[in-house]
Amino acid sequence: MPPIIARHLALGVEYDGSCFHGWQRQVGQRSVQQTLEEALSRIADSTIRLVAAGRTDTGVHATQQVVAFGTTAVRPLAAWIRGTNSLLPKELRVCWVEPVPAHFHPRFDATGRRYLYVILEADRTPAIARQCVTWSPRPLDDAAMHKASRLLIGEHDFTSFRSSACQAKSPHRCIFAIAVRRFDDLIVVDVTANAFLQHMVRNIAGALLQVGRGEREPAWISEVLLARDRRLVGATAASSGLYLVDVQYGAEFSFPAWRPPMILRAAGDVW
DSSP states (O other): OOOOOOEEEEEEEEEOGGGSSOSSOBTTBOOHHHHHHHHHHHHHTSOOOOEESOOOOTTOEEEEEEEEEEESOOOOHHHHHHHHHHHSOTTEEEEEEEEOOTTOOTTTTOOEEEEEEEEEEOSSOOSSSTTSSEEESSOOOHHHHHHHHGGGOEEEEOGGGSOTTOOOSOOEEEEEEEEEEEETTEEEEEEEESOOOTTHHHHHHHHHHHHHTTSSOTTHHHHHHHHTOGGGTOSOOOGGGEEEEEEEOOTTOOOOOOOOOGGGGGGGGGO
16 A cells, blocks of 8 residues: 655635634634635545644734645645635635645744734725724824834833733744834834734734824833833724734745735835
């Protein structure tokens, strides 16, 4: 009998987070993980279990979530994309598939992660794409928000920006790059770090919104960071504006380029 050959594959996945109760399987809730695993299992004709680069929360979107699995099923790479997508709901899609070594782990091998937080500045709530942005009814000072954001660059204790339910062993993370950009009535917080704590990006966005509304000076962000007190930030910003857009790996892994959300594609080469 010929040996059973196991294949190890990585997938790039995008989804509309408003349609799911987060990435992770949860009893009685519709999750991205369960939905995708069920479709892949039908293609493989065997049970597939996925490991993801990050566990996005309820309502959080992704244009470049990276997942991996092993299988003994032999299928053309295109079949893992077209076949799986034919079984998925329209709000979830496989974008690419690449063979990877057996030791590849999408979470532990990642060297960085990039999120965008998209805010719509308007005097009314949007009728279209309302689940794709966070709405601000007041004008925002994006220059002040950008100035404040720069105070977060580097390695810090981000206790003030983590969820009280966060289970990470250490609150220390390193922000490699962060910027706040305006595109007409859209304001985008663009942040890349080695890793993130639970709700870290949303709490950063919530703090920057306070600066943008003129409620706080940019230097206040440094005070919050040093205080290591979550209560100082206030309410966590809504999940609807948050996108996981890229997971970065070393040169050993050559995956397709990251993609900005469709709502920002018109910005072109600025990314």
